[in-house]
Amino acid sequence: MNDTVIQVRDFRKIYGDVVAVDGISFEVQRGEIFGLLGPNGAGKTSTLECLEGLRTPDGGSLRVMGINPTRQSRKLCHVIGVQLQSSGLPDNICVDEAMKFFCAYHGVAPRYDLLDRLGLAEKRNAQYHQLSAGLQRRLALALAVAHDPPVLFLDEPTAGLDVPSRVELHSLMRELQAAGTTVILATHDMAEAEEMADRVAILLRGKIVATGTPLELTATGAGLTKVSVRTKGASLFSPGVTFPAVSQQGFKDEYAIYFSTDIGPTVAAIISFLEAQEDTLIDLRVERPSLEDRFLEITRTEATNTGGAP
Amino acid sequence: MSAFVNHFLFEFRTGIRNKNLLMLNHLFPLGFYAMMGLIMTEINPGFVATMIPAMVVFAILSGMMLGLPAPLVAAREAGIFRSYKVNGVPPFSILIIPALTTILHTTVVAVVIIATAPPFFDAPLPVSWPGFAVTFLAAAFSCAGLGVLIGVISSSSRITVLWSQLIYLPSMMLGGMMLPHELLPEAMGKVAQLLPATQAMNAFRGLAYGLTADFDPWGSLIVLLASGVLEFGLAIYLFNWDRHNTTQRGHPLLALLALLPYIVGMLLLS
The missing domain is CATH 3.40.50.300 (P-loop containing nucleotide triphosphate hydrolases)
Known part of the structure; x- marks a missing residue:
């Protein structure tokens, strides 16, 4: 049928x-x-x-x-x-x-x-x-x-x-x-x-x-997953700290924020790092890209390709 | 209850709920009738002889020319016709039902005028009730067709008023309601034959009141009926669901064909 x-x-x-x-x-x-x-x-x-x-x-x-x-x-x-x-x-x-x-x-x-x-x-x-x-x-x-x-x-x-x-x-x-x-x-x-x-x-x-x-x-987008981490100490805020598959990172409020192309290695490395530093994890949030993020990405890409507003 | 009857009852109630329509269908013609009864009967005693048909024709013009077209245009502009289309409401119902309910409202006004004009203003009743009824229905049918056609072809609410006034104002002055047709200059009298009010007043005089008609009253009746058929046919043909009224099947000027029976009447009736 x-x-x-x-x-x-x-x-x-x-x-x-x-x-x-x-x-x-x-x-x-x-x-x-x-x-x-x-x-x-x-x-x-x-x-x-x-x-x-x-x-x-x-x-x-x-x-x-x-x-x-x-x-x-x-x-x-x-x-x-x-x-x-x-x-x-x-x-x-x-x-x-x-x-x-x-x-x-x-x-x-x-x-x-x-x-x-x-x-x-x-x-x-x-x-x-x-x-x-x-x-x-x-x-x-x-x-x-x-x-x-x-x-x-x-x-x-x-x-x-x-x-x-x-x-x-x-x-x-x-x-x-x-x-x-x-x-x-x-x-x-x-x-x-x-x-x-x-x-x-x-x-x-x-x-x-x-x-x-x-x-x-x-x-199917750029696939950057947002990982937000808050710890008791300030180990993540030390200069030069980075993790596998992270393409961008920054800090907001008391959180260290990473944009990862491959979430598994990134999270595993963060946890290992915190253990090694004897720091305590308070909060860890993983946010996959939403449809809205993907939509905006597509419209921006199209606008760039055609040289106009989306 | 069938969809048609249901739609009819809704439109009839709208004619009372909507303040503009209540005004144009009932209050304006009845108020004008009362005013004319008080003033014109004093100024021009001859007016009384045809007071009832004159005031009935005025009620018809008020309801059909001023009341009927604007809601059709407003409904199209508000996207109501689109909503009707996706729910299976046919153009026939959209155009015919408001015309029928307006005729019903006008009939109520006509009954009030007929019932009150003799005791209050000494206005004579028709000598032929069938002649009166047939002429009333033919005049209402023709003017309703014209009102619906104006509603269909008007590109906007503002244009609707212009088209309506183009018929309404000359009808008031030349249609034989205030001033007998015989008093008009010959050329003006001929031009006045293009107006439904003139034909209606002539038919009322000859067929309902036993007075001398200015030209063949049966011819007037045929002109009114033929124009009504043509107007409704053209309105259904030119009907457009779209709110911007941009995709009509034919050019709006085709609506001028509705004048054909009046032109033929003007040339043949004497």
């Missing part, structure tokens, strides 16, 4: 003289959470909007569950759920009405339970314009998943959400994923992508410059 839910081949999108997306290709499998990452203007929203049938591609082919989004938009709308970047609801619509309104067009019973779950229970009779930005986004999310779509597009879903709402959203995404829903997540939030996405693609100037699991991406 073919489990490819989204297929993008040589997709191009052009606005006037500006090439927003320049021949990208990727596939998303059923039940995956796939992150589209990139700075503003990288082509994330253009890609999403063409997959959602809101814009027409200028080249290549797009398929969502085998449906051509441009030509079969009526069929497409029942298999996708979309949380747009701007929620786009009438100001005067009540929360309950909105749920009833969209569910009626999808031919399903209203899912008022989702409103309760997403913290909108107290606001069910409030009009859209009376909701805070965070509540508006929660409502948009509830509406996007109410008809139980097999594919869910989320464009900056946690922008403007408080911490409990983010946690609830992430929990909901995991539940949907467990039920087989495929989620396409466009976000600036690298921590969110690292936590939630099974695979990510990093877009820069309309091209995919890196793709893989967050672990794969962080492992």
Whole structure:
């Protein structure tokens, strides 16, 4: 059985003289959470909007569950759920009405339970314009998943959400994923992508410059792992002290900080050194590079290569 | 409950919840009616003879020309149509339902005018109720089509006001509501036939009140109905989901085709 839910081949999108997306290709499998990452203007929203049938591609082919989004938009709308970047609801619509309104067009019973779950229970009779930005986004999310779509597009879903709402959203995404829903997540939030996405693609100037699991991406960078060490004595602060595989080092507060290309020999050597010096270890922290570090590294490298801003 | 009925009920409630729409659909026409009843009946006793149709046409113009287009443009600009598209709301519903609910609001206003004008201002009732009802529906249908078409082709909210006023203001002055059509200079009278208000007032006079029509009232009815069909057809054809209104199927000037029945009417009706 073919489990490819989204297929993008040589997709191009052009606005006037500006090439927003320049021949990208990727596939998303059923039940995956796939992150589209990139700075503003990288082509994330253009890609999403063409997959959602809101814009027409200028080249290549797009398929969502085998449906051509441009030509079969009526069929497409029942298999996708979309949380747009701007929620786009009438100001005067009540929360309950909105749920009833969209569910009626999808031919399903209203899912008022989702409103309760997403913290909108107290606001069910409030009009859209009376909701805070965070509540508006929660409502948009509830509406996007109410008809139980097999594919869910989320464009900056946690922008403007408080911490409990983010946690609830992430929990909901995991539940949907467990039920087989495929989620396409466009976000600036690298921590969110690292936590939630099974695979990510990093877009820069309309091209995919890196793709893989967050672990794969962080492992393929310069790979400098940060080791922070605090000791009772000051043995590490002596001049000339260095360790294997350390490419940079420095001091901050009471910590000696090392950036290592190979963590094993570095940590082993530090511990041996401290034992030899009869110094006492108080704290040792090893921090692998985050997706955000890797993202910044990629964007800087690209900017250097092309001689422009990322 | 079907999606269409649900959508209709929501739009109808919006016409009351939204203060601008409440003003344009109900308060403005009823306030103007009360003012005209108090002032015009004193200044021009002849006004009373066609007071009910004149005030009903005014209510139609207020709701359809001033009230209907702006929310369509605002909704497109706010990205609401995009949200509708990804949820399967068809363009037909987006355009027809606000038109139908505005017609319903205007019907309520018309009923209030019909019920109160005879006791308060000695205004005569129609002699033919079917003629009145058919003319009212045809005029409302035509003006709703025009309002929807303006909403579809306008590139921004500011342009919407210009287009609406282009119909609304001449209609007020030349449409036969304040001043009988027969008093207009001949050339001006011909130009006035391009306005839905003129055709509506002429049909009301001939088909509902048994008065002498300025030109064939059945012709006016046909002009109103034909233009309504053409306007809604063009609006659906030119409809655009995009908030910037940049990817229409045809050039917005195609909307001028909606004038065709009025031009034919102007040339043929006498």
